[in-house]
Structure formats: structure tokens, C-alpha cells
Amino acid sequence: MSLAALTRLQLGLAVRKADHLERRRLLLDGAQGAHVTINGQRVISFCSNDYLGLAADPALVQAAHAALDQCGVGAGAAHLITGHHRFHHDFEAAFAHFVGKPAALLFSTGYMANLSVLTALCDRHSEVFADKLNHASLVDAAKLSGASFTRFRHHDLAQLEGQLERSTAQEKMIVSDLVFSMDGDLARVDALLDLAERYDAWLYLDDAHGFGILNDGRGGLTERARASDRVIYLATLGKAAGVSGAAVAAHPSVIDWLLQTARPYVYTTASPPLLAACLLESLRQIEAGEARRERLRSHILHLREGLVGLKIGTLMPSDTPIQPLLIGTNADAMQVSRSLLQRGLLVPAIRTPTVQLNTARLRITLSAAHSADDVAQLIAALHEAV
Ligand SMILES: *Cc1c(COP(=O)(O)O)cnc(C)c1O
Numbered sequence: 002m003s004l005a006a007l008t009r010l011q012l013g014l015a016v017r018k019a020d021h022l023e024r025r026r027l028l029l030d031g032a033q034g035a036h037v038t039i040n041g042q043r044v045i046s047f048c049s050n051d052y053l054g055l056a057a058d059p060a061l062v063q064a065a066h067a068a069l070d071q072c073g074v075g076a077g078a079a080h081l082i083t084g085h086h087r088f089h090h091d092f093e094a095a096f097a098h099f100v101g102k103p104a105a106l107l108f109s110t111g112y113m114a115n116l117s118v119l120t121a122l123c124d125r126h127s128e129v130f131a132d133k134l135n136h137a138s139l140v141d142a143a144k145l146s147g148a149s150f151t152r153f154r155h156h157d158l159a160q161l162e163g164q165l166e167r168s169t170a171q172e173k174m175i176v177s178d179l180v181f182s183m184d185g186d187l188a189r190v191d192a193l194l195d196l197a198e199r200y201d202a203w204l205y206l207d208d209a210h211g212f213g214i215l216n217d218g219r220g221g222l223t224e225r226a227r228a229s230d231r232v233i234y235l236a237t238l239g240k241a242a243g244v245s246g247a248a249v250a251a252h253p254s255v256i257d258w259l260l261q262t263a264r265p266y267v268y269t270t271a272s273p274p275l276l277a278a279c280l281l282e283s284l285r286q287i288e289a290g291e292a293r294r295e296r297l298r299s300h301i302l303h304l305r306e307g308l309v310g311l312k313i314g315t316l317m318p319s320d321t322p323i324q325p326l327l328i329g330t331n332a333d334a335m336q337v338s339r340s341l342l343q344r345g346l347l348v349p350a351i352r353t354p355t356v357q358l359n360t361a362r363l364r365i366t367l368s369a370a371h372s373a374d375d376v377a378q379l380i381a382a383l384h385e386a387v
Pocket residue numbers: 109110111112113115136138178182207209210237238239246247
């Protein structure tokens with residue numbers, strides 16, 4: 002690399018820092034949970050996606066120990082060579098059954114699953130229609146697919162319909178987060194499905210934040226969407242499920258096509274089978290998880306009631322564990338986040354470019370692992386913050 006290129010990087014880093022956009026990693030010791038040690042400080046964490054408190058659950062830890070003794074650590078090969086273990090296979094069947102779809106495929110991460118679905122099902126003859134607030138991995142996947150990429154304003158289905166009407170693409174795919182990751186609101190699944198049917202499009206729904214939570218844990222699909230061959234469903238498994246990976250559920254021919262052609266599936270080592278064993282246990286915990294979901298619902302109500310009349314920001318409308326507190330500028334959001342941290346409460350600021358200019362926010366996430374007192378402490382600290 003020439004020295005000039007290195008200087009440009011250093012300049013770029015300095016600009017990010019001056020714009021309050023510099024990203025730094027917090028250092029976690031011990032297990033993930035509601036109470037964690039971050040940079041050596043004990044804090045109450047309101048920022049993980051471990052919504053059900055399963056990431057360090059004893060039943061999952063035990064499943065990991067048991068599987069480790071049976072199958073070791075590494076998968077050793079890609080799924081299509083010798084890496085496809087019975088644990089992976091059993092999880093796929095159990096997952097498909099649970100979410101009410103005929104078949105499923107397990108991926109190492111949600112990012113890779115999104116790359117797989119869009120690049121395998123779309124090409125330069127396709128058009129992808131995407132809600133503007135979709136997750137970054139869906140944007141990257143659409144671009145990589147070579148399809149023309151058309152975005153519609155958040156929830157603006159009239160605009161989407163106009164775009165579908167004008168499209169001359171051979172294949173159309175409507176793509177949406179099911180629960181929007183920075184806002185906590187839900188896609189209008191049946192209305193999207195109506196449009197997909199009217200214009201003969203696929204409907205791909207990324208339910209990273211709804212699986213394990215909505216509809217007794219089965220995720221945000223409606224009954225019609227479960228039954229529709231044109232709906233392709235993604236759940237990521239590192240959030241409420243508490244483990245790692247992602248699963249796509251769809252018509253068996255879609256799943257077979259992904260298995261045959263999705264490059265991020267074919268050309269990568271299978272995830273460690275012990276993780277799939279943990280996922281099987283996680284699925285059991287999610288199915289029997291009504292008490293966890295009830296605790297989570299009561300925390301959401303408690304927080305929303307407690308923050309009525311707050312001066313420094315406004316809670317955005319959301320019934321999910323994602324409860325964003327809109328602040329405004331990057332600098333103000335950072336300031337509130339820092340003052341909370343001084344009181345032992347970890348709530349990171351989400352800034353541009355992740356969200357639009359002047360909509361910087363604290364992305365508060367709640368978990369069944371929190372106690373009512375944890376939530377009460379956050380409410381009190383926010384009322385005292387300036
Ligand atoms: C987290 C997330 C992903 C990526 O999933 P990983 O398993 O973390 O790679 C994809 N889509 C959405 C909406 C997400 O929130």
C-alpha cells in the first residue's frame with residue numbers, strides 16, 4: 002500500500018472522530034445478561050438483543066456441555082462436504098415445524114442468510130423493493146445480487162404499489178424487516194402480502210427481532226403468510242434465541258434452490274454442531290417461554306408508563322423489546338448515554354449513519370432477564386438526566 006493511501010485512511014478516521022461518529026468496542030467480561038461487567042465496571046445493560054435471557058441460560062449451557070462431549074468443537078467442513086451434522090439437520094426440521102413453514106435451512110449468521118437469499122433468488126433481471134429502514138445486511142444483499150434496487154418510504158405501501166406497477170423486471174422481490182431493528186415497529190405483513198400477490202412477487206421477511214417474542218415465540222408471520230408459498234421467512238438465532246446463526250424457512254423448492262446455489266451457504270464451513278444442539282434446546286425454551294414473554298411485556302409497560310412526560314426525549318411508538326428514545330443530535334444522544342453510564346446503566350446511542358440525521362436515539366432494549374427494579378432505575382435516571 003502506498004503511503005498516500007494510508008494518510009487518507011488516517012484523515013478519514015480523524016473526520017469520523019470530529020463528527021462524533023467514531024466507533025469503539027466495549028469490553029465484556031463474563032457472561033452476557035442483564036447485569037454485566039463492561040470495561041471493568043458492573044452495569045445494568047439495556048442494549049443486548051438477548052430479549053429472553055437465554056444467552057447464558059443454564060439449560061443452554063448444559064446442552065452445550067453435553068454436545069461438546071458428543072461432537073467436539075469444529076464442524077470440519079462445509080455442509081455439502083461432511084460438515085452437515087445431525088444436530089443441524091434436526092434443528093432445521095424443528096424450526097420449520099415451529100414457525101409453520103414446510104422446510105428450513107440453517108446459516109452461520111443472519112448476514113450470510115440475507116446475502117444467500119437475495120443473491121440466489123435475484124439477478125440482473127430482477128427488481129428488489131425495500132423499505133428504507135431495512136437492516137444494512139438486506140441493503141448489501143440486494144446490491145450484491147445485481148438486481149435493480151428500489152426503496153420505498155418506511156411503511157409507504159402506496160409508493161411501493163406504484164413502483165411494482167411500473168416494474169418491468171422478470172422477478173420481483175419485496176424485502177422488509179418484520180420488526181424494524183432501530184425503531185421497534187412492525188411491518189404490515191398482510192398488506193405486503195396483498196401486494197406481492199397482486200404483482201406476483203416474492204415477499205422476504207427478516208424477523209431478526211420478532212422470532213422468540215411475537216405470537217408465542219413463533220415470530221411475526223400472520224397465518225396467511227405462513228401458508229403462502231411466496232413468503233420466505235428469516236429468523237436470526239443470536240438474538241432472542243440466545244445462540245448464533247439464522248434460519249430461512251420457505252417452500253421446499255426454495256430451500257433446495259438455496260442449498261444448491263447460495264454461495265454464502267455452499268462455500269463456507271458449517272457452524273459448530275454444538276451450536277445447533279444449543280439451538281434445539283433454545284427452541285424448547287422458546288416454546289415453553291410464556292413466563293419469560295410475560296415478564297418482558299410487563300417491563301415494556303412499566304418503561305412506557307414511567308417515561309411519560311420525560312423532558313430529554315420521546316419514546317417512539319413500539320410494543321416490542323426495542324424501545325428507542327428519540328433524542329436528536331449525535332452529540333446530545335452521546336451526552337445522555339454517558340450520564341447514564343456514570344450511574345451504572347448501559348444504553349448506547351445510535352447515531353448517523355445507522356439512523357437519519359437528527360434522529361439519534363438511545364436504543365433501549367428490554368429483556369426477561371431484567372428485574373422490575375432494573376427498569377425502575379433506568380426510569381429514574383432518565384428523569385434526572387439533563
Ligand atoms: C441482527 C440482524 C441481522 C443480522 O443477523 P446476524 O445473525 O447478527 O448476522 C439481520 N437482519 C436484522 C434485521 C438484524 O437485526
